[in-house]
Amino acid sequence: MNGLLAKQKGMTLTGWMTVVALVIFFALLGMRIIPIYLENLTVKDVVEALEEEPLITKRSAQEVKSMIMKRLDINGVYDLKSEHVTVKKSPGVMKIDITYTVQKKLVGNMELLISFSEQKELISN
Numbered sequence: 568m569n570g571l572l573a574k575q576k577g578m579t580l581t582g583w584m585t586v587v588a589l590v591i592f593f594a595l596l597g598m599r600i601i602p603i604y605l606e607n608l609t610v611k612d613v614v615e616a617l618e619e620e621p622l623i624t625k626r627s628a629q630e631v632k633s634m635i636m637k638r639l640d641i642n643g644v645y646d647l648k649s650e651h652v653t654v655k656k657s658p659g660v661m662k663i664d665i666t667y668t669v670q671k672k673l674v675g676n677m678e679l680l681i682s683f684s685e686q687k688e689l690i691s692n
Contacts, residue, residue, distance in 0.1 A: 595674065600679065603646075606643075606644050607683050607685075609639070609642045609643075609644050610639065610644060610647060610665060610683070611685055613635060613638045613639055613642065614665065614685050614687045615687070617631070617635070617687065618687070624656070624659060624691040625691070628655065628656045628661070629654075631654045631656075631661065631663070635663070636649055636652065646669045647665070647667050651665060652664075652665050653665075659690060660688060660689070661688070661689040662686070662687075662688050662689075663685075663688075664684070664685075665683075665686075666683070666684040667683055668682045668683070669683070
């Protein structure tokens with residue numbers, strides 16, 4: 568029995584193939600997911616930047632929505648459509664809600680479906 572244990576060193580070909588397959592799968596998953604989350608960070612930044620706009624609550628809801636869509640377009644966010652952005656205005660308060668899903672092909676017939684929801688309430692100064 569001791570002689571048999573002394574001969575076993577390293578992984579078999581099947582073991583290496585399994586490890587390589589797992590590394591490739593997670594690398595592919597990372598390459599698909601990371602850009603989606605980076606795009607969502609851009610959406611968050613655009614929404615947060617609205618807080619610094621002077622007299623933002625004095626503008627109409629349509630103007631603010633148009634401003635958001637222009638900024639997203641400039642920053643290269645193409646998965647977000649105008650119907651995903653909701654701007655509601657009441658006296659002194661503006662509520663912004665951006666809710667959307669991103670669906671990307673992963674491999675074969677497997678797809679990723681990731682949902683995002685960002686809300687911001689802007690209060691007049």
